[in-house]
Amino acid sequence: MDEYREAALTEKIKMFHTFFFPVLFIILIWLIKFIEIVFDFPLYNFGVYPRHLKGVIGVFTSPLIHADFGHLVSNSIPIFVLGSGLFYYYRTVAYKIFFLILFATGFWVWVSARPSYHIGASGVVYGLASFMFTSGAIKKNMSLAAFSLVVVFLYGNMIWGVLPVMPHISWESHLMGAIAGIVMAFHYKALGPQKTTYQWETEEEEDIEEPSDAFDVPIEIIDNAEIEEPLKNESRSDDSIVNPTYNYTFKPKNEA
Numbered sequence: 001m002d003e004y005r006e007a008a009l010t011e012k013i014k015m016f017h018t019f020f021f022p023v024l025f026i027i028l029i030w031l032i033k034f035i036e037i038v039f040d041f042p043l044y045n046f047g048v049y050p051r052h053l054k055g056v057i058g059v060f061t062s063p064l065i066h067a068d069f070g071h072l073v074s075n076s077i078p079i080f081v082l083g084s085g086l087f088y089y090y091r092t093v094a095y096k097i098f099f100l101i102l103f104a105t106g107f108w109v110w111v112s113a114r115p116s117y118h119i120g121a122s123g124v125v126y127g128l129a130s131f132m133f134t135s136g137a138i139k140k141n142m143s144l145a146a147f148s149l150v151v152v153f154l155y156g157n158m159i160w161g162v163l164p165v166m167p168h169i170s171w172e173s174h175l176m177g178a179i180a181g182i183v184m185a186f187h188y189k190a191l192g193p194q195k196t197t198y199q200w201e202t203e204e205e206e207d208i209e210e211p212s213d214a215f216d217v218p219i220e221i222i223d224n225a226e227i228e229e230p231l232k233n234e235s236r237s238d239d240s241i242v243n244p245t246y247n248y249t250f251k252p253k254n255e256a
Helices: 002-038 058-064 069-089 094-112 122-139 142-162 171-187 199-207 238-242
Strands: 225-227 250-252
Touching: 002 058, 002 069, 002 094, 058 094, 058 122, 069 094, 069 122, 069 142, 094 122, 094 171, 122 142, 122 171, 142 171
Parallel strands: none
Antiparallel strands: 225 250
């Protein structure tokens, strides 16, 4: 019973860590949006403005700023789903992966995007989606692969977001986030869930026996020959008992 309670407690702690940060991040971005509305203080200038000093702060703050509630909702749901998957499978390095994707996306947008304010957490969403999908593909872990299929099913149409089809959408953030997620997946491929090993694969490895050393001495086979019994000497010296000598005669079959 104690072992059962301990396992249940461990699972509860794991679930708490799985949902804690994604929920906290969502609460934060909603709180910021309410503050922006209540105090009528536009925060878009805290977004990334490429290649200008005033836009550097957006590398860190742009994921917290959203244009409207529609924009906020569209990012909150995938942040919860993908962020929970990240913290479930990569609990020990999840914070590092999340913020590396966030910073890398913001910096690359600042370096290469159009001269306009880029705001929203969609770059992080694309980064998490590409990270989870790429990790499932390269690790061949059944559980992670199943989650990756869920990602594809829910957010497969996100692939169009990395193309410049809608001028008012920051496709640069989507593209840079997706690239950051792929880079992180390969960088952290040695961590988190690994390739699933089945029992039958282990049994096959155990059935493979090492070759015996008992037959390492080369054996010369004489074609069409029979080996007769060794000639037995009637009288043997003491030396022959210690080091016996056998004489063999070979008789071809056609002479038998």
